[in-house]
Amino acid sequence: MMDPNQITTEYVGKILEEKGVKPSFQRLSVLKYLMKSKNHPSVDKIFKALSQDIPTLSKTTVYNTLNLLTEKGIVTALNINDTEVLYDYIFKPHAHLLCTECGHVYDVFLDDSFSGIKEIDGHIISEAQINFKGVCKKCHN
Amino acid sequence: MMDPNQITTEYVGKILEEKGVKPSFQRLSVLKYLMKSKNHPSVDKIFKALSQDIPTLSKTTVYNTLNLLTEKGIVTALNINDTEVLYDYIFKPHAHLLCTECGHVYDVFLDDSFSGIKEIDGHIISEAQINFKGVCKKCHN
DNA sequence: TATAAGTTTGAAATCATTTTTATTTTCAAG
DNA sequence: CTTGAAAATAAAAATGATTTCAAACTTATA
Numbered sequence: 001m002m003d004p005n006q007i008t009t010e011y012v013g014k015i016l017e018e019k020g021v022k023p024s025f026q027r028l029s030v031l032k033y034l035m036k037s038k039n040h041p042s043v044d045k046i047f048k049a050l051s052q053d054i055p056t057l058s059k060t061t062v063y064n065t066l067n068l069l070t071e072k073g074i075v076t077a078l079n080i081n082d083t084e085v086l087y088d089y090i091f092k093p094h095a096h097l098l099c100t101e102c103g104h105v106y107d108v109f110l111d112d113s114f115s116g117i118k119e120i121d122g123h124i125i126s127e128a129q130i131n132f133k134g135v136c137k138k139c140h141n
Numbered sequence: 142m143m144d145p146n147q148i149t150t151e152y153v154g155k156i157l158e159e160k161g162v163k164p165s166f167q168r169l170s171v172l173k174y175l176m177k178s179k180n181h182p183s184v185d186k187i188f189k190a191l192s193q194d195i196p197t198l199s200k201t202t203v204y205n206t207l208n209l210l211t212e213k214g215i216v217t218a219l220n221i222n223d224t225e226v227l228y229d230y231i232f233k234p235h236a237h238l239l240c241t242e243c244g245h246v247y248d249v250f251l252d253d254s255f256s257g258i259k260e261i262d263g264h265i266i267s268e269a270q271i272n273f274k275g276v277c278k279k280c281h282n
Numbered sequence: 283t284a285t286a287a288g289t290t291t292g293a294a295a296t297c298a299t300t301t302t303t304a305t306t307t308t309c310a311a312g
Numbered sequence: 313c314t315t316g317a318a319a320a321t322a323a324a325a326a327t328g329a330t331t332t333c334a335a336a337c338t339t340a341t342a
Contacts, residue, residue, distance in 0.1 A: 129271070129274075
């Protein structure tokens with residue numbers, strides 16, 4: 001998790017600019033929301049949450065922004081749940097666990113031997129997505 | 142890879158029955174096709190291929206069958222490509238690599254320390270899906 | 283053979299995402 | 313300051329994969 005106090009407009013704007021993305025109000029809002037999220041919101045959740053403060057916001061803009069941030073490697077699109085795509089700010093590389101009971105998606109931090117893989121069978125690896133399914137500790141008691 | 146000679150109707154039927162799935166002609170056809178596939182076919186590819194031999198086949202049946210086989214743990218639905226879902230018969234647990242150049246999806250066999258994870262942070266893990274992105278050995282030369 | 287249960291089919295509906303087009307904003311050049 | 317082009321946003325319409333639904337068919341069973 002990120003320190004919430006760190007998530008200022010300046011800080012978020014700097015992240016965007018470093019990746020060559022113009023820090024518009026909408027983009028700042030979407031990324032800031034993602035960084036503050038403890039869960040992994042869907043497009044719809046992001047849209048509904050931000051709409052409260054930004055009544056003119058269009059869902060298209062949320063889609064555009066998330067696609068752009070994904071291309072730039074700032075966020076990841078999670079396909080762990082087959083009903084909707086979830087988005088996640090990449091603070092530190094990690095895996096995910098979907099609880100088949102409650103549906104919650106947890107962050108799971110594996111040791112470096114997993115995330116450090118750069119080559120397999122002669123293929124060059126640039127990105128890894130590790131999704132577990134199972135029963136979370138809250139549900140199996 | 143499976144030995145192609147092993148993929149007989151009797152053998153495929155046995156796999157279905159063991160999981161409590163009635164081995165109808167359509168289900169046998171779909172599973173047999175998946176077992177013989179060297180790549181990871183989409184619903185559409187499966188449908189088109191089987192339609193040649195089974196002209197009455199409905200796409201709904203392909204969807205129904207794949208959903209059923211996935212529920213029963215006989216096949217996996219791969220969300221590695223964001224345009225379409227790919228299906229894969231689970232012969233031996235393995236990871237996948239999507240080549241960002243040619244789009245091909247490779248099977249990647251990791252050692253048991255990966256697939257053997259049964260518990261993390263108190264959560265019980267029943268299933269793991271590991272998807273890599275990168276450049277395959279054919280493309281980075 | 284009759285009946286019920288399970289399976290398949292094809293059409294229609296759904297729904298997330300993309301495309302398209304129009305409007306607005308940004309920002310550099312004059 | 314204006315002006316005008318480029319970029320960003322908005323809203324509506326289109327797309328397309330997947331699901332739902334009702335009817336037809338098949339299979340198993342009494």
